[in-house]
Amino acid sequence: MRTLYGVNPVRELLRAGGDVPAELWLTSGERSRALSELAEAARARGAKVREAPRDKLDRLAGTDRHQGVVAVVSDYRYRELDELLEAARAAGAPPLLVVLDGIEDPQNLGAVIRSAHALGAHGVVIPKDRAAGVTPAAAKASAGAVEHCPVARVTNLAQALERLKEAGVWTVATDAAAEESIAEVDLTVPTALVIGSEGGGVRPLVRRTCDRVARIPMQGKVGSLNASASAAIALYEVLRQRGRAKNPAAPRA
Incomplete structure (x- = not known):
């Protein structure tokens, strides 16, 4: 069993229609409209609703x-x-996946999942080892998007990329030192965006496995973006290109 906390993550869990909570714990004496609605929705799905002092919820x-x-x-x-x-x-739709190479911060993972869901990705891929998983902290940071955006966990990331390539998905790694801008890459085709870790970026083996390597153009003095910001910008570029492909007459941004 696991815990999920926060108004939005719990709300999305109940809305998604998947797992039914075994128990829903509320702080004794606190009855905001949002908490009352969660209690009602949980009871409707057969969950036990309980109350306890705030320190018990802190421990849970x-x-x-x-x-x-x-x-x-x-x-x-x-x-x-x-x-x-x-x-x-x-x-x-053409597949759009986000592949994360060793993201260790659950807050970053949750933020990426939130952007992936908001910007039309069909899922996120993470490695089993040396990387954050879908923890309660990641679920909270995703604002409940983990209940809507599926996450696959693989043993070997390079092999997973080869599998995607066999399925006709183009793999594009982001790297601040790449010569090619991400705007120059055709992202209207089936695409997997590969985002590196907070410190080391995309590992050499994973980078070599990818079909393309592209940078996000920047004008400021900061040399790089964190993983969640990079993923959001790259995903928006996919959305922009695919939107123009559907409507070629649309004015340029």
């Missing part, structure tokens, strides 16, 4: 940033890589 969540609500739910179910590709085919 492992943090005091739970906003007065903690859900106890079954362990997060990671998807298989092929499930993400099937979801894209079912949507009738």
